[in-house]
Amino acid sequence: MVEPRPELSKLSDYVPGKSIEEIRERFGLAKVVKLASNENPLGASPKAVEAFHGIADSLHLYPRGDAPKLIDSIAKMYGVATNEIVIGNGSDEIIDMVGKAFIRQGDNCVGITPTFSVYKFTTLSNGADFVGVGEGEVRASLDDLAKAVNDKTRVAFICNPNNPTGAYYTEAEIRDFLKKVPQNVLVFLDEAYAEFATAPDYPNMAKFIREYPNLFVNRTFSKIYGLAGLRVGYAFSNAEVIRALWKVKPPFDVNQAAQVAAIAALGDKEHVQATRKMNAEGIEVLTREFEALKLRVLPTQANFICVKIGERAKELVAFLEQNGMIVRGLTSFGMPEYIRVTVGKPEENAFLMELVKKWCEA
Numbered sequence: 388m389v390e391p392r393p394e395l396s397k398l399s400d401y402v403p404g405k406s407i408e409e410i411r412e413r414f415g416l417a418k419v420v421k422l423a424s425n426e427n428p429l430g431a432s433p434k435a436v437e438a439f440h441g442i443a444d445s446l447h448l449y450p451r452g453d454a455p456k457l458i459d460s461i462a463k464m465y466g467v468a469t470n471e472i473v474i475g476n477g478s479d480e481i482i483d484m485v486g487k488a489f490i491r492q493g494d495n496c497v498g499i500t501p502t503f504s505v506y507k508f509t510t511l512s513n514g515a516d517f518v519g520v521g522e523g524e525v526r527a528s529l530d531d532l533a534k535a536v537n538d539k540t541r542v543a544f545i546c547n548p549n550n551p552t553g554a555y556y557t558e559a560e561i562r563d564f565l566k567k568v569p570q571n572v573l574v575f576l577d578e579a580y581a582e583f584a585t586a587p588d589y590p591n592m593a594k595f596i597r598e599y600p601n602l603f604v605n606r607t608f609s610k611i612y613g614l615a616g617l618r619v620g621y622a623f624s625n626a627e628v629i630r631a632l633w634k635v636k637p638p639f640d641v642n643q644a645a646q647v648a649a650i651a652a653l654g655d656k657e658h659v660q661a662t663r664k665m666n667a668e669g670i671e672v673l674t675r676e677f678e679a680l681k682l683r684v685l686p687t688q689a690n691f692i693c694v695k696i697g698e699r700a701k702e703l704v705a706f707l708e709q710n711g712m713i714v715r716g717l718t719s720f721g722m723p724e725y726i727r728v729t730v731g732k733p734e735e736n737a738f739l740m741e742l743v744k745k746w747c748e749a
């Protein structure tokens with residue numbers, strides 16, 4: 388038997404949101420709505436879809452691995468230099484590249500928890516330990532995260548706003564954290580949901596990468612831009628850090644369709660605004676309706692809400708699935724009494740609440 392690396396024995400399988408096909412087939416349903424993976428309910432930007440169709444004639448050609456047009460568009464939008472940007476096949480791959488470039492066997496990485504599972508997965512698969520700081524719905528303190536850093540720490544993961552709670556950290560808190568940790572610790576700030584944030588003190592930190600050479604800011608086209616199926620992530624950091632990532636980056640990972648669609652999506656301000664507006668209104672409605680059922684919703688800056696259901700949360704998730712509504716149970720995040728619901732279109736939110744009310748009344 389060919390033995391896999393021993394580190395792999397520590398890894399558990401990634402638990403994705405269930406798919407529409409899976410639930411449709413299992414329960415023989417015609418209508419299934421998925422509010423489980425924080426996708427954009429309005430779909431992709433129409434301009435991105437048009438660009439996608441436009442490259443059908445050149446599918447036989449390899450993409451430009453250095454994606455100069457996409458990198459230029461991102462650089463202009465954020466006011467950073469092109470050598471301060473890396474792209475990947477989704478930000479999942481960027482996290483993987485950070486692992487390959489910076490995490491060694493015997494190191495450790497720290498992160499606020501509960502949070503997005505790929506940070507821990509990447510840490511463990513590179514033979515390092517993951518130290519999570521924080522538990523349940525209470526927002527972990529970045530002071531405590533700084534205290535968890537020791538001389539073996541390579542990366543500190545902070546998801547802002549955090550998946551699955553929706554909580555956020557301010558600029559002052561992040562700057563204070565950056566001051567406290569040594570410069571050889573990469574501070575991986577994951578801003579996958581940044582575009583949805585409405586709090587006046589929610590910080591976009593890309594503009595600070597020159598001030599903090601160990602600051603790393605991750606973004607994605609999967610959420611507000613609605614391109615989760617095409618897989619494009621991007622990130623900003625000091626040019627030396629970025630150079631290390633380009634060394635481990637697979638050469639043709641961001642395909643042609645993804646490159647042209649991402650450029651078009653970046654320029655589609657209308658789609659971004661419509662998505663933000665619908666999201667903010669959806670959060671208001673869902674919060675009000677869950678609260679009317681005496682179920683607590685955590686304050687959120689993202690495109691999802693986290694709701695405390697109690698001991699019967701798993702039962703609710705199963706009931707919803709049987710009736711054509713997929714939401715995310717949070718057992719794998721260590722929050723078994725909670726569910727995470729992606730904010731949908733008004734009619735999808737209404738369908739969800741109709742089912743939740745039915746379940747509460749049963």
Ligand SMILES: Cc1ncc(COP(=O)(O)O)c(C=O)c1O
Binds near residue numbers: 479480577
């Ligand atoms: C916090 C966070 N970061 C990154 C990702 C991965 O995004 P991508 O689709 O760019 O790989 C997700 C996906 O859900 C996420 O929640």
